Amino acid sequence: MKNSILITRLKLTVIVMILLFSVFTMGSFFPMGREEAEELTKRLEEIIGENVEVQIFLNNFMIAVLGCIPFIGPCIMGYTIFNTGRYLGWISAQTGVPVIVSIFFTIIMVYGLLEFMGYGLATAESLTISYQILRARHLLKREVKFLLIALGLSAALLLAAAFVEGALIRVLEAFSSIITEYP
Numbered sequence: 001m002k003n004s005i006l007i008t009r010l011k012l013t014v015i016v017m018i019l020l021f022s023v024f025t026m027g028s029f030f031p032m033g034r035e036e037a038e039e040l041t042k043r044l045e046e047i048i049g050e051n052v053e054v055q056i057f058l059n060n061f062m063i064a065v066l067g068c069i070p071f072i073g074p075c076i077m078g079y080t081i082f083n084t085g086r087y088l089g090w091i092s093a094q095t096g097v098p099v100i101v102s103i104f105f106t107i108i109m110v111y112g113l114l115e116f117m118g119y120g121l122a123t124a125e126s127l128t129i130s131y132q133i134l135r136a137r138h139l140l141k142r143e144v145k146f147l148l149i150a151l152g153l154s155a156a157l158l159l160a161a162a163f164v165e166g167a168l169i170r171v172l173e174a175f176s177s178i179i180t181e182y183p
Helices: 002-028 034-048 052-067 073-095 099-108 111-135 137-181
Strands: none
Touching: 002 073, 002 099, 002 111, 034 052, 034 073, 052 073, 052 111, 052 137, 073 099, 073 111, 099 111, 111 137
């Protein structure tokens, strides 16, 4: 019984992860406008500061927690992921890098895959809780345990992603400063 529950949850998480990745990809083909993207860039620069990894984790974990909210969590997550894709689309347009290459880079550098896994887990939990509120209230108490497990696993995935992404940001910043120093 426990194995079938875990397998069902894993399947749901993978399906949600694929859907979120699809929403992200769709968003990247509708890039943000210059003003919106520059405002977002400014806000991100203000937020991140020195502790890049910690700030990335806190931002992403807050999104995951919002994604766990029954009924509206998947909508919040979809909106956030779509706009993240739009921002990536804008960055791609500014740098001249094809969107598909940027998407591939995000996944191949592992941090994107870990983030989608963490977000997929949180959103799948929201869907499960929503279902149980509507159809199986007697299972709702048990679901609190699964919610805490899902949040813990999501946090671990997002923390690992934040460290990978933070290291990548530092490498790219160092590379960028070397290029600008030597014309």
